[in-house]
Amino acid sequence: MDEDGMDRVFAQLTEDSAELYLYALRTHGIDEASAARDLGMTPMAVRAAIEPLLGLRLLRRSDTSGDLHPVRPDIAAAELAAPLEERIRAQTQRLGQLRDQVLSLLPAYEEHRSEQVESWPVDRFRDAKDVRSLLRVMAAECREEVVTVQPGGARDPQVLTDALPRDIAMLDRGVRMRVLYQHTARGDMGTRAYVSKLVERGAEVRTTAQIAERLIVFDGGTAFLPDRDSASKSPGATVVRDPVVVKYLLRLFEQTWQEAVIFDVSNVGYQDTVKDLRLSILRLMARGLSDESVARRMGMALRTCRRHIAAITQELGAVSRFQAGVLAQQRGFLGAVGDPMSAAAVPESPTGT
Template identity: 35%
Template structure:
């Protein structure tokens, strides 16, 4: 038995002790000394059972005697207040939801005014949010009310396990109500086990994930009407974009990267393909004269892993320098023909 506040293994002892007290009607402390031999349980367990049954209000002590009380009385004494508290909490929650919905409706009524000003040039259509909690709340609100599609770019290899755990139930709920989710990762995300587990779960529900060698930066676009970009000076801040021309450009950039991407898969063949494309892109960046730490950051790799790829490439080409490796690769036509970090064409607004 788990003790006076516990439950579980001692429930059979509790039942036996309770039945004994009921049969004895109002036993005294002296009578309790007979209990262990008559119920067939050790004295220590019986004493703990009596204490717990008193705590549960089914045994009531009056001086030197103990009386059995109806479980209905105990339920009224113990469970009743809790149920009342739950009902009050539910009513408070419903009232708070009503207040929230009314506030949302009042503020949403101002959205057309803001959008009209943005179209006419009276407002920049760009908001700067420096507070992490405000950013998360806005992203949560917009994704929960999304009407058609969410596009996301997630650079840097695999995402933190905690972020994936938080995102999974939300993304599954979106997919199950018909929202299109398209996510771009870097090839290195294929080797991150938590990201693999997340991807398998959402892909099974219809999500679309592709990987590319390099992603220009993090981005979330909701319904092609609102985009979230990282704040350069505040790590957990965001730039919120609603201006139509900027949004059109960002969506075009996403589509170009998406079209260059490879559908997310796991397994040996997919891993080999990813490693080949990673090394091809590293060669291109080496040929452009970038340093190891810069290449690693752009490829979503650790510096150590990046240097390991570079060493393998130089050994494969028999090169004595990074520059020589790049020249040999260019001569063999092995540099990434698609380039890295392409920029969408600028057309008429």
């Protein structure tokens, strides 16, 4: 019996079938007419109740008389399971053979790649599926530290569900894990639950106001950067192994990490980071970015961003975005001219491109 057939039998197993099986145990067999009379069922109902019992091997017809007799449930279960178990064993054996065939070429691949790394230590993967597969491999091989930078606010629940077992496995192996989010991720319950489980196992998670782009670095030697090809709906990745470039990326990470705020999952929302968040919004406003661009940079909804902008202009006593920028500069909120954080030092187009 195939799995669909078994599902159909289980779906039809009713109280009448169970009662008829108990009746068969008491009478050591079933005579349909007697069963209908004794159980107060119609002959049609008796026949309907018999069918699933036959399908589940709980009833068996005598080869000589054709009478129905009850079968021990453990024997019936063994008869049902035997063909499925044999099929599973065959599939498992086939899977092992396929895996061995494919992995037999791994030494040649690794030797070839090791020769190429020094001359061309960058790989581009345009297919997101290839990226996810490589990330799983790197996570399984990681032994010392993984660094992750995730821009935007709330994370995709499915992404978090898929990542959690992999991340927990790394932490349980003693891998140090540092994760950097934007402040707005604090307001998402799914992200908070995910972070809580990681922190329980020793991960370090912090947030900052702005993050330029996604970054993942394994063991200080392999960095994943997004490769956003406009022709592809889902971004691929550029994998960098050049030690100079990877160390540079890690230095940039360390600078942001030191200024970031610990993600305290016991505090709901991001009220403890509002001052930093609004200062970043103010700086983006002063650089001429639209509300949409500011919201995208801050990883928040446009409506939420506009509420913050309204609160900022009100606190400054301004009547317009322009006046808010002037007042903020006069009060020293944007840094002095020449300061890396000042509007004059970081020019940007009004569209944020």
